[in-house]
Amino acid sequence: MIPRQEELIVSSTDLVDPCGEDSDTPVPGLVHRYPDRVLLLALDSCAAYCRYCTRSRLVSQGEMHPVTRRLDAIIAYLEEHTEVRDVLISGGDPLLMSDEPLDNLLRRLRGIPHLEFIRIGSRVPSFLPQRITPELVVLLRKHRVWLSLHFCHVRELTPEVAQACDRLADGGIPLGSQTVLLKGVNDSEEALKNLFHGLLKLRVRPYYLYQCDPVVGTAHLRTSVQTGIDLISKLRGHTTGYAVPTYVIDAPGGGGKVPIQAETLVAYENGTATVRNWAGKTYTYADPVEAI
Ligand code: SF4
Structure with a gap:
């Protein structure tokens, strides 16, 4: 979370929009790349700012209106596109919205009959666990929302985070976690195992380990792909299958997530x-x- 001088170094492989999302944006704040899935960008603020953020070109830049001001256009697009069955609400962090506008957003989405699956991508349970109130859990359960959480190190699993995850799991919210492989942070077998085992204890399923996207100014945080392959090989078959996420590269230029593993x-x-x-x-x- 702490800015470092190395961020000022721009390497020749760095990209402003590493996943090529801007070219797949039919209405502001909605990315429609795959036929049946969309990404809805809720707002541009987070509870803390990850230095490797794929959307650092948008997040905290003050250029994107919150979803409450773009909602009619988004809903109209989704109503028209009956092939969309899956919405991921991300951002920025959607759980920074207060309960009422969040409830309104989810209710409008749930009003579209062909939307079967609604997920929220959030780092709030790790950065701001006190936001996970009993009222919020009831709201998420009412709209049958899945949560994609984001943890990078076992030290993030504090007692407060454990309490927030317990509250969500007890409330019936399905929980998965994504992790970004970061040089000097979690690029060891021990660090990953401790994190993934710790998440299972909190009833959170680790499901993606991302090769760090080539975001501008993040070369110092990126490992080689070989490091990722070696690490995942040390986990797969060596520990509980539920504790081994799929190692993926989000193919630069809009190729989507590609699973990588040793032959x-x-x-x-x-x-x-x-x-x-x-x-x-x-x-x-x-x-x-x-x-x-
Ligand atoms: S919480 Fe997510 S959107 Fe916010 S800075 Fe971190 S990676 Fe980016």
Whole structure:
């Protein structure tokens, strides 16, 4: 969270809009890239500011109106696009909205019959756990919202954060967590294992480990992809499957999330798959004879 001098160094691979979202924005504050999913940017402020933020071009820049002032256009677009079934509300941090406008936003979205799945991406449970009030939990449950949380180190799992996660889990809110792989912060087997085990204890499922996006001024925080592959290989098969997120690169230029892992399918010929397990041993699996 603390700015460092290295942020002033712009490397040749850095990008202002690393995930290419701006080119997929049909109405202000709505990113529609995949046919059935949209990203709704709620507001441009957060409870604290991650130095590696993919949306640092928007977040805290004071150039985006809060969703309450853009809502009619967003709702009209979504009503028209019946192929959209999944909305991720992110930002900025949507849980910085107070209960009433948040309730209104969720109610308007829930009023669109083809929207099946509504998620909120939030770092508030880690940065501002006191925002997770009993009233907020009731509101989220009423609208059947899933929460995508964001944690990068086990030290973020304080007693207050544990209480907030407990409150959400007890309230029936499904909880997943995303982590960004950061050089010098969590790029070790021990740091990742401690974090993922700690999250499971709080009933939060780690589901993505992101290769750090090439955001301007973040070269000092990025590891190589090989580091990520080595780390995930040390986890997969070596600990509870629920504690191992999918390691992904969000392909620069708008390619979306691409899962990365060490080669486990060694060969697949004549209906026989040769696979390598967590200990490096190979085994074969034969397709049913009729399928060959
Ligand atoms: S909380 Fe999310 S949106 Fe806000 S600065 Fe961090 S990564 Fe960016």
